[in-house]
Every structure is written in C-alpha cells, then in structure tokens.
Amino acid sequence: MSGMATVTKLAGETVGQEFLVFTLGDEEYGIDILKVQEIRGYDQVTRIANTPSFIKGVTNLRGVIVPIIDLRLKFDQPDVEYNDNTVVIVLNLVQRVVGIVVDGVSDVLSLTQDQIRPAPEFAVTMSTEYMTGLGALGERMLILVDIEKLLNSDEMALVDTLRSA
Template sequence: MAETNNVTNLDGEASGQEFLVFTLGDEEYGIDILKVQEIRGYDQVTRIANTPPFIKGVTNLRGVIVPIVDLRIKFAKSDVVYNENTVVIVLTLGQRVVGIVVDGVSDVLSLTSDQIRPAPEFAVTLSTEYLTGLGAVGERMLILVNIEKLLNSEEMALLDNAAARVA
C-alpha cells in the first residue's frame, strides 16, 4: 500500500516538530514547515539593480511581489546551477512573503526534541547564530536553520526596498 504523505514519523512518536528538508550541494537543511507557504519550480525573476548578488530579484506570485533569495549564493556555494531540480520555497515570515532558491526539496521530517542536538560552536557553511541545532535521523544529519534570523532585518530591508521598486 502506497504511503499517502511524505511525513516521516520516527520512532513511533506521535508528536514532534516538522521540518521541510532541502538540499544545498551535498548538505541537507531543515526549516520549520509552518513557515512554508508553497514550493514551486524556479522561474526567471525580474532582476533589481543595486542589490546584493544573493537577491535574485522579484517575482509576481498571484498579485504579490515576492523577493527571491538564492541561498546557494548566500551560503557561498560554488557552481550554482539552475536545473529541473532547482526549486523556490515560498515562505511566510511574519507579514513578509519571501522565496528562497535551493537545489532541491527531499521530504518532510518530524523530529522529537531528543533527535535535535544543539548547534556546534563552529559551522563551516554559515554562522551558528542562524542554526537552531542539528537533527539526527539515522545516518542523516540535518542542519536546522532559523530562517527568520538568517534573512536578518538588514537583508529584509533590502528585500522590502527591492519589492517596493517593482510594485
């Protein structure tokens, strides 16, 4: 019998925090599923002049101007390639709607508190202030990201300005 959803409940636990798992290069990251509005294929965006390289531009999503941030560029990944697996995760962060470009989305995992370990004092890819911890799922290790902190207030102001220039 086919499974009807992609939520993996581990160790028979009935509750846990759910994370959308996405990939950037060889690493897997998790963000709070409650922040996710939708997942869509990557389309061309309207580029905005004088914005940092990680702000790809904006797109019109059903009448809402949504700034698009490429996390691969923000995390200084080399060889950023757009292909059929590249997706945009549309997030609702408070009153803002923001899209993040990632290499792909794999699944949704429910992690219990004992599967979430504190963030290490060092992180190679990004500053530990953006991490909520590490999720241990069998042999997999997820880097759990506080997406609101990652897209910090300075960058949110840039995003707002970029969106306002288009609107």
C-alpha cells in the first residue's frame, strides 16, 4: 500500500475522494482510503471469551494488539466462509487500530461529489446512520460507509474494555 501516490490538491481543483472498495456478499462497500493501513490475508486470531460473535478475537500485528471484527457477521450475513479471498482490512482510526474481515477487496476508486448520492432513507444491510452515501459508477452502486462511526458504536466499547483488560 505504500506505493500509492498521494493526491495533492491545487487551489480550486476538485480531486475525487478515494475509496477502498470491498465486498460483503453481493454488495460493494466503499471506505475512505486514508483510514486504511494495510490489507492482509486472514490469519488465526486469539478468541476472547464473552464477546459478540462478530468480534473474532485479537491478533498481534507487529507488537500492536488489534481487534478483528468480522463485518459479515456484524451485518448478519448467512453462511460466512473463510477462503483464500477472505481479507482483513487493517484500519487506522483516531483512537485505535482495528481489523475488519470482508469477503474481498476489489479496487480503489476515486469518486467526485457528483458521483456520491445521499444515503437512502432506509437500507437493507445496515443502519443508515453508518452510511455516508451511495457511490454511483455506471451500473455499480457502492455503499459508502463511515467506518469510524460504525466501529465506534457501543459494541466497540467492548473492544476497548478488552484491550485494557
């Protein structure tokens, strides 16, 4: 990921916002690329007792204990399988580093403001409070997620209590 060019904004020039696109089931989601630290394969994690099933456990990433959250389980996806495509997106958020397990990562897309539609009033897969909008690219629809908000919900407070344990 270190080879990615940084986009410098010139005054008055609008550069699209870059999103990392990942899949969960049949849906494609986009998250702000600036929050992504790295993408790695799914490794074994250390399970922690008394946590919701979507918190798979923790893993040690170069000395940092990182909670791993299976977003597929969080979004009640049926029959979650782990295979060679399963990846962990390691996110560097304001207060913490967190890994999220997704079905796969497809690409990095730059969306301009015109391509981002407001979030619908209701959403099938997730609560709309976590959506920042929908990215429209031709036939593709990306669900744009405010990952910080999603992972700062009450459940994530559990992760913090784990970390301080």
